[in-house]
Amino acid sequence: MTLPRRTLVCVDDTPFYHITSRCVRRSFLCGVDHATGTDYSHRRLFIEQRIHLLSSIFAIDIAAYAVMSNHLHLVLKLSPEVIDKWTDREVVDRWTSLFKGPLLIQKYGKGGLLDTAEQQAVNDIIDTYRRRLADLGWFMKCLNEPIARMANREDGCTGHFWEARYRSQALLTEEALLSCMAYVDLNPVRAATATSPEQSEHTSIKERIRPSLHLADAITTLVQTHQLNHFNVTLKPLLAFEGNVTLNEQQGIHFSLYDYLELVDFTGRVVHDDKRGAIAPQLPLILQRLGINRNTWLNNATAFEQIHHKRFAKKRQCVKHAA
Structure with a gap:
């Protein structure tokens, strides 16, 4: 029997949840429709931009995401304690x-x-x-409904865009969290739409490796097209990897980004009988492909989040002007 979502989400048990939403009939409503040849790929960018926007507004952090042609994956951390500080x-x-x-x-x-x-x-x-603003259901409502309305307006039709609201899965252990994040980040590789994680579009792992400013640009566009009333909240980067557990208060993931990249690379090389793709075994290791060594990566891993935040902060001035 299906259980109410309120019984499936309990921050006291775990703040981390894996969320999936699929397009109706699993059609390629965010990619190239194989039947008609129509390209809906621009919707994937819109979804990616809105994920970042909502994370910055809600007390919810993004640990991993992958926006595919007919579904999306999110790994979220609920942080209800943050709202008391607002x-x-x-x-x-x-x-x-x-x-x-x-x-x-x-x-x-x-x-x-x-x-x-x-x-x-x-x-x-x-x-x-x-x-x-700390509720998972409202977060997903604010994500899925505007996307469905935009798609129906573009297609000149009515009806459902998503086959259901969303599905949530509690990640109760660190192993479950890391394995789920790796699964999400490897979705394009498994679907044979990318040959390696750093080449997979609209995924969190590519954003962590090669951050782009197009996400910040999107806020100005949303304000100008009246899809966003105003925006004066600092854009939030992805949930940080903080390394091992320390005595200090930690809000991020208790794992290093370097080790996570190696974990994803190793996992992606395993061939699954029920999946179309895998990382080619002859490819060098991911950090070799990126042209960096272990010491360099460890020194720069935390600085990346600060650099990422500064890049978004520069764009924020344009957002205020547009608002």
Whole structure:
């Protein structure tokens, strides 16, 4: 019997979850339709951009993702403790970047004077928004619905784009987390649409290896096309690899990025009878292909997140101007 999603998600058990969404009838609605030859590949970029946008608005981090031609994979970390640090104004700014909100919230956002009853109503609404900004269901709703509406508008049709809401799987151990992330990052290789992880498009592993500015550019486009009301939240990079467990407070993945790349490369070379692709055995190891050595990688692994954040921060000025 199918269980309600609220019974499948418990942050006390684990904050990490594997999420999948498939296109209706598993059609190639985000790739090249084999039947008609129509190319829908631009939708994959839109989905990738929106994943990053929503992660920056919600108290949810992205550990891994892969946007395929007819489905997507996400490995998410829920961080509900973060929302307690946000002010009421910040909560409203985050939520109203996606939704206008009722008239009272619009009045509050503009700095209008509120009487006691109105202020109490606003406080109740803000409490609701605060819970939603840490909720997996609302995250997926804000991801999937706009994509479905955009696709139907492009195709001049109505009906479902996704075959269901989404499927979630709790990742209860570190082994489960790492194996799931490697599975997600190797999806294009297994589908024989890429020969190696660093060549796989619209995946988290390529972003970690070769970060691109097109994700930051997308925010300006979303504001200008009225798909995003405004955006004054710092764009968030992927969840960081923090190496081994330490005495300090850690929010990231307790594994090194160097070791993870080797793990993905090793796993990708294993041939599966039920999969079309694998990394060719004659290819050199991934760090050799990238032209870096172990010491260089270990020195730069943490700096990458800072560099990635600075690149996004430069683009943020354009976003503010557009808003």
